[in-house]
Amino acid sequence: MGKKRIPVDKKQFEALKNELERVSGIDLSSDNAYYDLCDYIKKQNDIKFPPSKYEDGSIVQQPETISVDTLRRYWGDKDADKQMTPDVGKLSFIARALGYKDWGTFCHEHIQPDTGFDAEKGFNGMDYFKFSSLCENEIICIGWYPQKYCRLKFLGEYSFEVVEVRRMKSEVGRRFETSGFRLAPTSGGDIFPEVIIEPLYEYQEELWNAIENFNIETCPQEILL
Numbered sequence: 001m002g003k004k005r006i007p008v009d010k011k012q013f014e015a016l017k018n019e020l021e022r023v024s025g026i027d028l029s030s031d032n033a034y035y036d037l038c039d040y041i042k043k044q045n046d047i048k049f050p051p052s053k054y055e056d057g058s059i060v061q062q063p064e065t066i067s068v069d070t071l072r073r074y075w076g077d078k079d080a081d082k083q084m085t086p087d088v089g090k091l092s093f094i095a096r097a098l099g100y101k102d103w104g105t106f107c108h109e110h111i112q113p114d115t116g117f118d119a120e121k122g123f124n125g126m127d128y129f130k131f132s133s134l135c136e137n138e139i140i141c142i143g144w145y146p147q148k149y150c151r152l153k154f155l156g157e158y159s160f161e162v163v164e165v166r167r168m169k170s171e172v173g174r175r176f177e178t179s180g181f182r183l184a185p186t187s188g189g190d191i192f193p194e195v196i197i198e199p200l201y202e203y204q205e206e207l208w209n210a211i212e213n214f215n216i217e218t219c220p221q222e223i224l225l
Contacts, residue, residue: 008086012107016091017075019098019110028075034068041066044097064093099148099167109147119144119192120183127180131158139163142181142225148192150225158200168195169224181225184214195225 024040026033042065070090072078092102100106122144134140134154143149143166151164155175162174177200184194194216199207210219 008088008091009107012110013074013086013091015110016094016098016103016106020094023098028077034071034075034077037071038066038068041094041097045093048099049096064089066090066093119186123183123195124149125181125183125195128158128178143168143195144192150195167192169221176222182211184216184224197223197225199223 020037020041021028024037026037026040028034028037030036069078070087073084074086074090088103091106092104095101095103095106098106100109124141124143124145126140126142131154136154136156138154139151140154141149141151146166148167149165150162150168150170152160153163155161158177158179160176160178162170162172165172176197178197179200180198182196182198184196186193196211196214198211202208207220207223210223
């Protein structure tokens with residue numbers, strides 16, 4: 001007997017697919033598009049939610065996966081005339097490629113592009129004028145909790161350490177010095193822009209130029225939170 005499928009909200013299902021297309025940048029009308037999309041989902045899962053491993057390097061539990069045929073069915077490119085109920089496990093696998101813990105988290109936290117959300121007004125940032133008010137080892141949050149953010153531990157003066165991260169470029173344990181944080185220009189309908197780590201010194205001209213002429217494809221990774 002096959003496992004019972006849990007009903008899936010159609011609007012959220014379409015939102016998940018649209019978000020994946022937008023973030024991956026894959027044109028689904030191109031040749032091998034679904035193979036590329038399948039590889040993208042798997043690679044992003046490995047990066048954002050790496051599987052737990054034993055000391056010998058073997059994987060504790062094989063992660064969820066998804067096939068090209070399943071993706072084609074979800075996008076209506078195969079068996080379009082048949083009734084189809086998406087599998088929640090597969091949807092969670094897609095959601096994790098976008099940085100969400102699972103399908104339920106995506107449904108709860110995802111903000112639709114047409115909601116009128118103002119990322120600039122909702123941004124929780126800080127500049128060096130406020131650093132003096134922080135206590136050593138105090139934890140601050142930069143970004144848009146819980147959708148996209150970094151929790152940082154203040155190490156003193158202008159130094160921070162990443163202690164928790166969600167859908168940003170940094171990894172836990174990263175340390176850096178900064179004079180503050182700002183938002184990068186948005187493109188492609190992004191709801192949440194990248195967060196820029198401002199250099200500490202004026203003589204770091206290359207980094208300042210990269211910020212002023214921001215290009216997500218070519219900018220130094222060290223300026224991205």
